[in-house]
Amino acid sequence: MINASLKELAAALAAKQLSSVELATLFLERIARLNPALNAFITVDTEKTLTMARAADARLARGEGGPLTGIPIAHKDIFCAEGWLTTCGSKMLSNFISPYDATVIERFKAAGTVTLGKTNMDEFAMGSSNETSFYGPVKNPWDGAAVSGGSSGGSAAAVSARLTSAATGTDTGGSIRQPAALCGLTGLKPTYGVVSRYGMIAFASSLDQAGPMAKSAEDCALMLNAMAGFDARDSTSLERPAEDYARDLDKPLAGLKIGLPQEFFAEGLSADVAQAVEAAIAAYRTLGATTVDISLPNMKLSVPAYYVIAPAEASSNLSRFDGVRYGWRAPHYGDLADMYCKSRAQGFGAEVKRRILIGTYVLSHGYYDAYYLQAQRIRRLIARDFVEAFKSCDLIMGPTSPSVAFDLGDKAGDPVQMYLSDIYTIAVNLAGLPGMSIPCGFGLQGRPVGLQIIGDYFGEARMLNAAHRYQLASDWHRRAPAQ
Amino acid sequence: MSLSLDQVQRIAELARIEFAPGEAEQTRNQLNGIFVLIEEMQAVDTAGVAPMAHAQDVAQRLREDRVTETDQHVAFQKIAPEVGAGLYLVPKVIE
Numbered sequence: 001m002i003n004a005s006l007k008e009l010a011a012a013l014a015a016k017q018l019s020s021v022e023l024a025t026l027f028l029e030r031i032a033r034l035n036p037a038l039n040a041f042i043t044v045d046t047e048k049t050l051t052m053a054r055a056a057d058a059r060l061a062r063g064e065g066g067p068l069t070g071i072p073i074a075h076k077d078i079f080c081a082e083g084w085l086t087t088c089g090s091k092m093l094s095n096f097i098s099p100y101d102a103t104v105i106e107r108f109k110a111a112g113t114v115t116l117g118k119t120n121m122d123e124f125a126m127g128s129s130n131e132t133s134f135y136g137p138v139k140n141p142w143d144g145a146a147v148s149g150g151s152s153g154g155s156a157a158a159v160s161a162r163l164t165s166a167a168t169g170t171d172t173g174g175s176i177r178q179p180a181a182l183c184g185l186t187g188l189k190p191t192y193g194v195v196s197r198y199g200m201i202a203f204a205s206s207l208d209q210a211g212p213m214a215k216s217a218e219d220c221a222l223m224l225n226a227m228a229g230f231d232a233r234d235s236t237s238l239e240r241p242a243e244d245y246a247r248d249l250d251k252p253l254a255g256l257k258i259g260l261p262q263e264f265f266a267e268g269l270s271a272d273v274a275q276a277v278e279a280a281i282a283a284y285r286t287l288g289a290t291t292v293d294i295s296l297p298n299m300k301l302s303v304p305a306y307y308v309i310a311p312a313e314a315s316s317n318l319s320r321f322d323g324v325r326y327g328w329r330a331p332h333y334g335d336l337a338d339m340y341c342k343s344r345a346q347g348f349g350a351e352v353k354r355r356i357l358i359g360t361y362v363l364s365h366g367y368y369d370a371y372y373l374q375a376q377r378i379r380r381l382i383a384r385d386f387v388e389a390f391k392s393c394d395l396i397m398g399p400t401s402p403s404v405a406f407d408l409g410d411k412a413g414d415p416v417q418m419y420l421s422d423i424y425t426i427a428v429n430l431a432g433l434p435g436m437s438i439p440c441g442f443g444l445q446g447r448p449v450g451l452q453i454i455g456d457y458f459g460e461a462r463m464l465n466a467a468h469r470y471q472l473a474s475d476w477h478r479r480a481p482a483q
Numbered sequence: 484m485s486l487s488l489d490q491v492q493r494i495a496e497l498a499r500i501e502f503a504p505g506e507a508e509q510t511r512n513q514l515n516g517i518f519v520l521i522e523e524m525q526a527v528d529t530a531g532v533a534p535m536a537h538a539q540d541v542a543q544r545l546r547e548d549r550v551t552e553t554d555q556h557v558a559f560q561k562i563a564p565e566v567g568a569g570l571y572l573v574p575k576v577i578e
Binding site for chain 1: 486490491494495497498499500501502503510513514516517519520521522523524525527529532533534535536537538539541543544546555558559561562563564565571573574576
């Protein structure tokens with residue numbers, strides 16, 4: 001059951017081969033046994049989980065179940081969930097019991113899924129290795145010496161180690177795709193605006209987008225069906241007709257044109273990753289796709305532009321954490337300004353403070369034009385590169401990450417090296433395009449490699465189709481770490 | 484470009500973050516490293532390119548001007564550090 005697809009789990013529940021309570025108990029037992037070493041979960045609440053499972057069983061018994069009713073999943077601790085501790089990986093919110101549900105949580109509740117717990121993450125989603133979490137780093141289930149990736153590292157490790165059937169994540173600069181790649185699973189960041197950001201603790205509002213992390217493209221499609229949809233409470237939510245993201249899964253790939261950006265295969269890409277990605281692209285040719293060389297000439301500017309735009313938005317978003325209405329307040333302080341300064345100094349970790357300071361600086365008088373506006377102009381150049389590229393192809397493919405998972409501690413002391421590990425994912429967020437990562441082999445030290453698939457705006461169904469056909473013809477996505 | 488210690492102190496003041504002793508100097512070195520990366524943007528000619536603030540060119544929706552939320556201050560203040568008589572309490576600002 002721990003390796004079963006969501007469709008198989010739903011069928012087993014419908015056929016009464018097992019109950020939702022039994023399924024939840026199975027995963028809770030695995031979490032109790034394996035999580036102490038992995039640190040994938042920040043919060044587990046057995047009673048809450050079993051209450052939800054009992055309600056799902058009752059709903060199934062009434063014949064009112066949907067495709068995900070009774071299925072246990074985990075949520076990144078960035079989503080506010082009523083009555084659950086919601087920390088965002090930070091000391092700042094280490095006492096925050098959310099008084100309301102994020103729209104994503106609300107939609108999964110309506111679908112009847114069962115929450116197994118809240119997963120570990122880089123503090124306020126700022127990180128690429130899950131090492132900035134106040135709750136400690138997550139270990140990669142494939143190799144305990146390696147990072148899980150980040151910022152959705154807990155969700156990635158939990159799915160990979162089969163502590164949950166699927167999970168939610170969020171992606172501001174690669175935070176779904178990179179940990180999915182490093183832990184050997186399938187993860188999708190939708191087009192900006194497809195999934196509501198209401199109740200999802202904001203990092204960089206013009207880039208943040210939630211998406212599914214699961215064992216296969218088919219599972220991601222079912223998860224996305226539950227997550228996506230217009231929400232009036234998110235002013236950037238797009239009003240579009242509902243889509244079935246699983247509708248095209250089985251379509252043949254004959255005629256599919258895959259663009260290969262030369263910048264993705266240039267200097268900086270590890271040989272082991274290049275080899276696995278090239279083998280996957282060869283497999284796509286066998287499946288009937290053709291490839292075309294393309295160029296994204298401004299891609300190298302995506303990291304510098306991102307490290308202006310994302311911190312600028314973060315410095316504004318995180319100004320709400322002032323020790324007044326919720327979150328950490330320093331135990332000793334003088335006047336009001338002192339209370340703010342001490343509460344924020346104590347509540348935020350080093351990486352979050354760095355980004356707040358960068359953001360404050362680039363938005364300050366005299367520097368706004370040179371940094372913030374210049375970064376926004378470069379953002380447009382990057383978006384235009386994609387528009388140009390999609391004139392000659394349907395999907396873009398390349399590596400998700402320049403290397404397999406690095407060792408814990410390897411880059412923790414060097415922010416710039418850490419930032420550069422997101423070189424292939426950031427441009428997608430700046431343009432607002434959908435992107436995903438699927439497992440395509442193993443590299444050095446037996447660590448997983450991810451293939452990145454980038455679609456045109458609203459191309460999720462097409463991407464999932466391409467991913468699913470590859471997964472029918474390969475078994476990388478079925479491999480699970482020993483345990 | 485290189486940030487001075489004074490500039491770093493000023494930024495922290497604007498961001499309402501207190502530095503521990505020695506932290507400002509360490510932060511300065513890290514920020515200067517990051518700004519070397521950011522400076523790569525400056526060589527690019529972006530004359531005539533409109534800044535892109537958002538991924539989708541959509542206008543903000545307007546809604547009817549009526550009350551849609553109910554009063555939940557009791558639930559919301561349950562998680563506040565310090566409240567009294569329905570108010571959030573902070574150190575005295577006005578003498």
